[in-house]
Amino acid sequence: MFNHAVQQVTKLQDDSVKRWRELLASERDAAALYSRLAEAETGERQEIFRELATIERGHAAHWESQLREAGAEVPAPGRPGMRTRLLGAAADRLSVGTVLPLIERAERADAGLYDHEPDAAPGMAADERAHARALGHLMDGGKPDPAAQIRRRERWHRGDRSGLLAGSFSMAAGEYISMSSQREMYEREISLERAELEEKPDEEHAELVLIYRAKGLSRTEAERLADQIMADRSVALDTLAREELGLDPGELGSPWFAAVSSLLAFALGALVVIVPYLAGSGVAAAVTAIGLALAAMFGVGATIGALNGRSAIRMGLRQMLTGALAAAVTYGVGHLIGAHVS
Numbered sequence: 001m002f003n004h005a006v007q008q009v010t011k012l013q014d015d016s017v018k019r020w021r022e023l024l025a026s027e028r029d030a031a032a033l034y035s036r037l038a039e040a041e042t043g044e045r046q047e048i049f050r051e052l053a054t055i056e057r058g059h060a061a062h063w064e065s066q067l068r069e070a071g072a073e074v075p076a077p078g079r080p081g082m083r084t085r086l087l088g089a090a091a092d093r094l095s096v097g098t099v100l101p102l103i104e105r106a107e108r109a110d111a112g113l114y115d116h117e118p119d120a121a122p123g124m125a126a127d128e129r130a131h132a133r134a135l136g137h138l139m140d141g142g143k144p145d146p147a148a149q150i151r152r153r154e155r156w157h158r159g160d161r162s163g164l165l166a167g168s169f170s171m172a173a174g175e176y177i178s179m180s181s182q183r184e185m186y187e188r189e190i191s192l193e194r195a196e197l198e199e200k201p202d203e204e205h206a207e208l209v210l211i212y213r214a215k216g217l218s219r220t221e222a223e224r225l226a227d228q229i230m231a232d233r234s235v236a237l238d239t240l241a242r243e244e245l246g247l248d249p250g251e252l253g254s255p256w257f258a259a260v261s262s263l264l265a266f267a268l269g270a271l272v273v274i275v276p277y278l279a280g281s282g283v284a285a286a287v288t289a290i291g292l293a294l295a296a297m298f299g300v301g302a303t304i305g306a307l308n309g310r311s312a313i314r315m316g317l318r319q320m321l322t323g324a325l326a327a328a329v330t331y332g333v334g335h336l337i338g339a340h341v342s
Contacts, residue, residue, distance in 0.1 A: 016119065017072045023117075024063035024075065031056035032080040033103070036088035040096050044213050045138060052134065055127050062121045097139075104135035126203050133207060137214045164274070193240050197233060204240060205230050297323040 034053035038046050067074045080088075087099045111132040114125040197204050205226050212222035229239050276288035301319025302312040 013070060017067065017070055020063045020066045020070075020072075020119065021075060024060055024067070025081075027056050027060035027063065028077060029081050029084045031060060033084045033087060036084075037091055037096050037099075037103075040091045044216065044218075045096075048134065048138065048210070048213065052131060055131070059121075059124055059127070062124070066119055100135060100139045104132065104139050107132040107135055126200065130203060130206060130210075134210050137211055190237070190241050194237055197237055197240065201230065204236065207240065208236075293327075294320050294324060 031053045034049045034056060038049035038053060041049055064074050079085075087103065090099045107128070111129045112125070113128050114120040117125075193204075208226035208229060209219070209222045212225055213219060217225065230236050274289075276285040276292065279285075280288075298316040298320040300316075302316030304319070305312045305315025
C-alpha cells in the first residue's frame with residue numbers, strides 16, 4: 001500500500017514536470033516571437049511588443065523556478081520552434097500586419113490556458129487574456145471594429161433566401177432573427193465588460209491604457225486619461241464598449257426596423273423585373289425586365305457612390321456589371337442543374 005502511494009506521488013510529480021517543461025517551451029517561444037516582432041516595428045507598437053516579450057519571459061522564469069524547486073532539470077534555452085521561426089521570418093520579409101491575425105487567433109485560443117492551472121503564478125491568467133486583447137487592438141490599428149471583435153469570439157452565418165413574396169417575408173424573418181441575435185451578442189459583450197469592470201478593474205484600466213497607446217498617445221497621457229475614465233464606472237463601461245467593442249450601448253439596432261427594411265427592399269427589388277410581365281410577355285417583357293434590372297443596379301451603385309463622395313457613374317457601372325455577372329452565373333448554374341435534373 002505504501003509503495004503504491006509512493007508510485008502515485010512520483011507519477012503525479014513526473015506529470016507535473018512534463019507539463020511545466022511544455023509550458024516553459026511555449027513561453028520561451030512566445031517571448032522570442034514578440035521580440036522578433038518588436039524588431040520589425042517602430043515607435044509605440046515596438047514598445048508594446050517588447051513589453052509582451054518581457055511578460056512572457058517572466059512566465060518562463062516562473063516555470064524554471066517550479067522545475068528547480070522540484071529538483072528537475074531545467075532545459076537550456078534552445079532554438080525557437082518552427083512556427084515561431086516562420087512567423088518571425090514572414091514579419092521581417094512582409095510585415096507584422098501579415099502575421100498578426102494568425103498570432104492573435106492563437107493567443108485568443110490560449111487565453112484561458114492558466115485559468116485552471118494550479119501551479120500558475122497569480123496574474124498569469126490575466127496576462128494571457130490581456131495579450132489576446134492587446135493583439136486584437138493592434139490588429140485593428142487602434143480603431144474598434146465591432147464585426148471583427150464579435151467574429152473573433154463567436155461565429156454565425158446567414159443563409160441566402162429567394163422567391164417573391166415568400167422571399168420577402170423570409171428575408172424579413174431572417175433579418176429579424178439576425179438582428180436579434182446580433183443585439184443579444186452585443187448586449188452579452190457589454191454585460192461581460194460590466195462584470196470584468198467590477199471584478200477586475202485593474203485589468204480594465206490596463207486595457208484602456210493599451211487602447212489609447214495603440215491610438216498614438218504616450219504612456220503617461222494614456223494612463224492619465226484611463227485614470228479619469230475609471231473614476232466613474234458608468235463612463236468607464238460606456239468607453240470600453242465604444243473603444244474595445246466599437247459599440248454604442250444606446251444604439252444597438254432595432255430588429256423590427258431591420259425586418260421591415262429588408263422586406264420592403266427585397267419586394268421592391270423583385271417588383272422591378274416583374275412589372276414588365278404585368279403588361280406583356282415573351283421576348284419584349286424579358287428584354288424590358290433585364291433593362292430595368294440593370295438600370296436599378298446602376299441607380300443603387302450611383303447613389304452609394306454619390307453619398308460616399310466617389311464617382312457616381314463609376315460606382316454605378318461597377319454595381320451594374322457586378323450584378324449582371326452574378327445574375328449570369330446564377331442563370332448558368334440553374335440551367336445546368338435543371339438540365340441534369342431533367
